[in-house]
Amino acid sequence: MTPEEFEGLLTAEGQELLEGLRGHDPVDDLAAATRLRRTHDAPLVAAALSQARLRQRAVAKFGAVDAHRMYFTPHGLEQSTRASVAAHRAARFAADAGSAGERAGVTDLCCGVGGDAIAMLRAGLAVTAVDRDPLTCAVVRANAAALGLADRLEVVCADVRDVGTAGRAGVFVDPARRTARGRVFDPEAYSPPLSWALEAAASGSPGAVKVAPGIPHEAVPEGAEAEWISDGGDVKEAVLWFGGGVRPGARRATLLPSGASLVGRGLPDPQVRPVGRYLYEPDGAVIRAHLVAEVAQELDGGLVDPTIAYVTADGLRATPYATAYEVTDVLPFGLKRLKALVREREIGVLTVKKRGSAVDPDDLRRRVRPKGPHSATVFLTRVCGAPSMLLAHPARGRSQT
Structure with missing residues (x-):
C-alpha cells in the first residue's frame, strides 16, 4: 500500500468502506472484493480489505475498541x-x-x-x-x-x-x-x-x-x-x-x-533440596531476569535441581511471581508408570509441563491416553540430576507459613 492509497482510506468513501467491513470474514474476501469493485475503485477496495484484516489481527494487541479505530501496516502490526x-x-x-x-x-x-x-x-x-x-x-x-x-x-x-x-x-x-x-x-x-x-x-x-x-x-x-x-x-x-x-x-x-x-538483590543461587509439598513455577520474566533466587528466598524454598528453575517448599505462600502446585507424587521418569497412574486416578485432562526434559508433551499425551473425570499436571524435569515426573495440581487454600 502506498501513502496515496492509504490517504484514500481517510476520505469519506474510505471510511464508509471500512465501516462496512467491520466484522468481515477474510474467507469472503474474494466475494467482497468483486461486489465492492462495482461501486469503488479497485485500489481503494484492496486497501480497505487489507486494513479490515489487519484490524481483526490487532485486537489481540490493542483491544477491540482501539483496533477497529486504528490503522496498520503488516510489518508495523x-x-x-x-x-x-x-x-x-x-x-x-x-x-x-x-x-x-x-x-x-x-x-x-x-x-x-x-x-x-x-x-x-x-x-x-x-x-x-x-x-x-x-x-x-x-x-x-x-x-x-x-x-x-x-x-x-x-x-x-x-x-x-x-x-x-x-x-x-x-x-x-x-x-x-x-x-x-x-x-x-x-x-x-x-x-x-x-x-x-x-x-x-x-x-x-x-x-x-x-x-x-x-x-x-x-x-x-x-x-x-x-x-x-x-x-x-x-x-x-x-x-x-x-x-x-x-x-x-x-x-x-x-x-x-x-x-x-x-528487583534483584544479588542473591546467590538457591540451595537444592528434596521435593516438598509444593512446587512453584516462576514466571518467565523472573527466570529471564535471573531472579529465581529472590523468589526462592521469599518462599523459604529451594531448587529441585541446580540447573532447573523450579522452586520447591513445604509451605504454601502467596506470591505474584510464581504459580503454586501441590505435589502428590514424585517418581522416576517412566512412561508405563505414568500411564498406570493416570489410569488409576481416572485423569482425563493431563497438562504436561517440562523443564530439562527432551520429551514431547503432545506425544506423551497421545501415548498415555488420559481418560476420566479428573485432571492433573505432570512436570517432566530433573530432581537432583535424575529424570523425574512430578504429578501435581494447582494449589488451593489459604497460604501457610
Whole structure:
C-alpha cells in the first residue's frame, strides 16, 4: 500500500468502506472484493480489505475498541508493542520525566505504527514520533487523530540517526529486529544498530531501548537497568533503561496485568533440596531476569535441581511471581508408570509441563491416553540430576507459613 492509497482510506468513501467491513470474514474476501469493485475503485477496495484484516489481527494487541479505530501496516502490526506493555512503559516515562514539567516529552525513535506513542500520549506526555517510512508516518498521524490524541504529537519522517534528541526529557528507541528475510540475531545488524540505540537512549532522562527478551545478561551495559516484562505469563520483551529514576545495574521482572515488579538483590543461587509439598513455577520474566533466587528466598524454598528453575517448599505462600502446585507424587521418569497412574486416578485432562526434559508433551499425551473425570499436571524435569515426573495440581487454600 502506498501513502496515496492509504490517504484514500481517510476520505469519506474510505471510511464508509471500512465501516462496512467491520466484522468481515477474510474467507469472503474474494466475494467482497468483486461486489465492492462495482461501486469503488479497485485500489481503494484492496486497501480497505487489507486494513479490515489487519484490524481483526490487532485486537489481540490493542483491544477491540482501539483496533477497529486504528490503522496498520503488516510489518508495523507485527512489530508493535502490546497495549498493556506500552502503557506500563509510558507510566514509567511519565513518572521519571515528571520533573521536566507538565509538558514533559519523549522522542519515540523508530515509532512504527505508534503503539508506544499512543500510550505515552495517553500518559500525558508530548511525543515526537520519528520513522523514515512515509507510509508509517502517515499511519501514526492517522492513529493519533482517530484516538483524539493528535494535539500533543509531532511526526518527523526521517532517519532516526539524523534527528537530535535535545530538549526532550525522554528518549525511547525500538530498533527493527526483523528484515524481509526474517529475524536478525546480530545486534549490530538491527536498524539502527543496537550500539547507536543505546547511545541515543543514554542521552535521555529517562531513556529506554526495547530489546529481545533473550538478550544475554553480559550484553546489558553497566549503566543500564534491565527490565523483563511478561503479560499474562508470556514474556513479551526486555527494556534497557537509562537516567531518570533508573537503578543502574539492577535487574527487574515486571508482571502484567498486576504490575508486580521484582528487583534483584544479588542473591546467590538457591540451595537444592528434596521435593516438598509444593512446587512453584516462576514466571518467565523472573527466570529471564535471573531472579529465581529472590523468589526462592521469599518462599523459604529451594531448587529441585541446580540447573532447573523450579522452586520447591513445604509451605504454601502467596506470591505474584510464581504459580503454586501441590505435589502428590514424585517418581522416576517412566512412561508405563505414568500411564498406570493416570489410569488409576481416572485423569482425563493431563497438562504436561517440562523443564530439562527432551520429551514431547503432545506425544506423551497421545501415548498415555488420559481418560476420566479428573485432571492433573505432570512436570517432566530433573530432581537432583535424575529424570523425574512430578504429578501435581494447582494449589488451593489459604497460604501457610
